[in-house]
Amino acid sequence: MIFPLAFGIGVLIGISRVALGVHTWYDIGGGIAIAGLSYNIANTILRRKRTIIYKAHEGGRQTIQATFGLIFSVSIMALGIREVFSLLLVGTCLGIFIVHLKIIELNIPFIDMMLNKFERGGVVPGEGSLYYALGMLFVLGLLRDHTLAAVCVVIIVSVSDALSTYIGKSFGRYVLPWNSTKTIEGSLSFLGSALCTLFILPLPVTIVVVIVGTLVESLPIELNDNITLPVILSMLFYFPLK
Numbered sequence: 476m477i478f479p480l481a482f483g484i485g486v487l488i489g490i491s492r493v494a495l496g497v498h499t500w501y502d503i504g505g506g507i508a509i510a511g512l513s514y515n516i517a518n519t520i521l522r523r524k525r526t527i528i529y530k531a532h533e534g535g536r537q538t539i540q541a542t543f544g545l546i547f548s549v550s551i552m553a554l555g556i557r558e559v560f561s562l563l564l565v566g567t568c569l570g571i572f573i574v575h576l577k578i579i580e581l582n583i584p585f586i587d588m589m590l591n592k593f594e595r596g597g598v599v600p601g602e603g604s605l606y607y608a609l610g611m612l613f614v615l616g617l618l619r620d621h622t623l624a625a626v627c628v629v630i631i632v633s634v635s636d637a638l639s640t641y642i643g644k645s646f647g648r649y650v651l652p653w654n655s656t657k658t659i660e661g662s663l664s665f666l667g668s669a670l671c672t673l674f675i676l677p678l679p680v681t682i683v684v685v686i687v688g689t690l691v692e693s694l695p696i697e698l699n700d701n702i703t704l705p706v707i708l709s710m711l712f713y714f715p716l717k
Contacts, residue, residue, distance in 0.1 A: 478575050486568065501619060504564045504612040511609035512702050519697045534645070537637035540607075544633020547611070548626045556622055560615040567608040574601040603701055607632075610705030617709045624712040627672040627681060631688050632704050639665035639692060654695040662693050680715045684708050 492498040551559050573586060577600035590600050610632060618625040643661025651657045669685040688708050692700055 479572075482572060482575070500561065500564060501616040504560060504567075505616040507564075507567065508609045508613035508616070508702070508706075511606060512613075512706060515606065515699050515702055534641055537641040541634045541637040544629055544637070547633065548629050551615075551622060551626055551629070556615050556619050556625060560612070560619070563608060563611055563615065567605070567612055570601065570605050570608055574599065574605050577601055603699065606699045606701040610702040613702075614705045614709045617713050618716075621712065621716050623676045624716060625709070627676050627684065628705055628708045628712065630672055630675075631669045631685070631708060632701070635665045635669040635688070636692060636700065636704065638668050651693055654693055656695065657693050662689055665689050665692055678715075680712060684711045687711060 489498075489503045493500055493503065547559070573583065576583060577586070577590070586601075611629065614625050614628045614632075618628070639661040642664040643658040647658025647660040649659040651659060651662065666685065666689045669688055670682075672685065673681050675681075688704060691704060691707055696703075
């Protein structure tokens with residue numbers, strides 16, 4: 476009972492701060508994203524090492540991630556960052572509540588079907604999707620004046636990450652020297668697909684973002700890259716373009 480009350484109070488405080496002109500919705504979304512990142516870091520430090528179980532439908536999971544990222548990118552270009560950010564903020568708040576309902580083991584028919592089919596074992600139900608939404612909030616909030624940079628980050632986080640996971644798990648033969656859970660084939664597919672963002676934003680900083688993204692994705696850390704990648708890459712874009 477504590478979470479719904481605290482969640483409701485938090486939502487009301489956010490609305491009141493925007494209504495009073497003290498903050499903007501970008502501030503609220505950024506605050507939620509940073510809170511999610513902080514939780515991920517603290518949870519990773521305090522918990523024991525988890526064993527993540529990949530399912531037979533991993534290819535379908537990665538297809539959904541890549542497809543959603545492309546649709547998300549097109550929506551940003553067509554509707555504008557502000558409109559997409561507003562929809563994402565509402566969706567993220569709803570997602571936070573749904574994850575809570577799953578933690579207390581409440582049945583949600585359609586959500587349960589999707590989680591049973593695509594969610595990996597050993598994780599909190601809906602965790603990956605929620606971290607992805609939080610990461611996208613951070614990207615759109617920080618890069619709200621740089622649409623093309625935001626689209627590049629979305630594509631790298633969605634398409635390149637999904638492709639590297641699929642290629643690495645399905646065809647990877649040579650493991651990385653510094654991470655036995657990742658493969659050279661997977662990292663090369665991440666790098667190659669991420670370089671395609673140069674067609675969107677042909678700047679030196681894009682090359683830096685691609686290289687750093689490839690390295691971060693390959694590191695042997697337990698932090699969820701659905702939120703760490705977008706935060707790091709959007710910051711790399713932000714300062715040179717500021």
